[in-house]
Amino acid sequence: MSATPFDSAHLHRVFPAGDLARLFSDSAEVRAIMIVAGTLAKVQGEVGLIPETAAKAIHRASLELQIDPGALAKGTAEAGSVVPPLLAAFETLMQAPDYARYLGEGALPGDLQDCALALRLRQVLAQFEAGLSGLAAEGELASLAAELPALRAALLCVSYDGAGAETLRPALAAALNLGAEGWGADRSPIDALAGWAARLVTALSERAEANAPLAALAIHARALSATLRSVPGSQHARRDLESLTLPQLLLATGAALSLATAR
Template sequence: MAGSVHDSTIYSKLFDCGEAGRLFTDSAEVRSMVIVEGALAKAQGALGIIPELSAKFIHRASLELPIDPSGLNAGAAKNGVPVPGLVSAFRKAMEAPEHAQFVHWGATSQDIADTGQMLRLRQLLLLCEDGLKTLLKALATQAEAHADLPMAGRTYGQFATPVSFGSHVAGWGWPLFDLLAELEGLRKSSLWVSLSGAAGTGAEFGEQRDALRAALAEGLGLGDPGRSWHADRGPVLRIAGWLTRLAQILGKMGDDLILMAQSSAGEVRLGASGGSSTMPQKQNPVQPSVLLALARQVIGLNAIMQGAGMPRQERDGAAWFTEWMTLPQLCLSAHAALVTANALVPGLKPQGEKMAEAFSGSQGLLHAEALSFRLARSMPRPEAQDAVKALALEVLASGRTLGEMAREKWPDLDLSGLFAPEEQMGDAPATARRFAAAVAAL
């Protein structure tokens, strides 16, 4: 098996990370760092830190000259970071030593690597934003279409009270809606430029350190943190945390669908399902299983990220290396979950007849709570609860329905609509429609 499912020729379509895959390659990493070097030179030239002619030459070269990532492996192995080898290769490719000497002026490897990473994370968040909007529309369509379709609610894996399939879908969608709303703030709080020099003091830039950092941030379209964050991994951890919540929410949806599609329930039919190598009757919930597996992986990776978020002193090689090994996989798997969900949701087909069987097969006990409230109109609530609990035990023992036995026990009690699931869903239909309306207003 390949080191990553996202790089595997066998598994890459199963765990399809879409366009995000192009952001986490050696070529993309090198390209982002060269762009940072060019933008840094341009900002330094404008402030007179390096000759303006050299700055223009370096900036233009950063846009035109390709750097082969394979030539950086020996340097990375020796130095623990690819930037020294990158700077050397860039200077050589420029073939203009009088200008090349000003490349990387005053910066440190972490400035270039972290800022380049932020450029790629910015693109990833754009992909996530587009994917989220598409997914929310698909969920809203399902919620609106099935707002009034009764379905058994379950708590602790047991029948609870009636909900609707539309409200259940809205339950998947609302947290995603919240994540989308958080994106603007996340970008401001986390997509930062890094320019602090060797030990995070910016001493190499003198009194122009703040102006230079601000100019670099403006040139790259990133935020200016107003300080060094070499040993503060908060920006990266906030992005990783947001992506983890995305995968987690989609994992919950996948897990719910696995349960709803299992043979003993059959409440949902998937638009696409997998087959068995030996059992012809099988229709395996492959896409929901992918969502759950990805969520588990991302949650685990985020735990590793939290551990790497405690770098020692001004820079910690081991913590930084851990971040490199972990963050790309977290990003790709979170986006793969979004890609999978977008392929899954439009094809969901709720099975109304199977959902109705849950109500008839439960002997009416899904309406026990409603019965206790109806009975509480004529007696204290605790007494009503005890009476219905005792009657429920009789129902289970006799094999009869709660409705039949309630009518016999309380013949004068108005039970109209009590045992009709469509009349006992509370605000479930309204919840589904509120979600659909909120998405439509985006």
């Protein structure tokens, strides 16, 4: 038995999360944070907060550089976040200290992580919508599909409370094609997503009677949702809890949709 069935060599077809699993890989997170950091530098340069030459160099590097997630393990453990060691590795790889010193200027690590998560959640919600569109939209499923626009509005936004936030937040939002009001310390949009996902998996399980994998996924999703929503966003352990629960919950939801549409 592997730590998670979603990337297990022999269980992944029983619980088929499919392409969704790639969105929660280490490489996907690192790439998303680099995109956010590069885009932040770009807009900071446009409004004159950092030199435009540095902004262009950082933005270009964010699209070209490759960072090994495994090399960030020690720094992540020390900092409690992947962002500080990632930015340090980014600066080193740029080999342009006069420009690289502006990387992440004024930004909070949590904001960069949340913006990067929003980018990935955009793809997650698109996959969920596509999965639901392949099913008969009736009863609970129709109701859940109708909630997707509100979930998008709440989740797909930038979080930025660093230096120059009043100017930079809308500019960063426009550049990333996200809303301008991120959740930040208020994790209620994540809680709403967790509750929605658990209800969806439960509805899919009830719709497909006697499907053991779907029934197991429904129990799993409800437990993960309850665990996540039991800890307020203001508590220090909340981000670590999200790391433990949110990917598994969303992969369980993707697997349930795959099973339901395959019937």
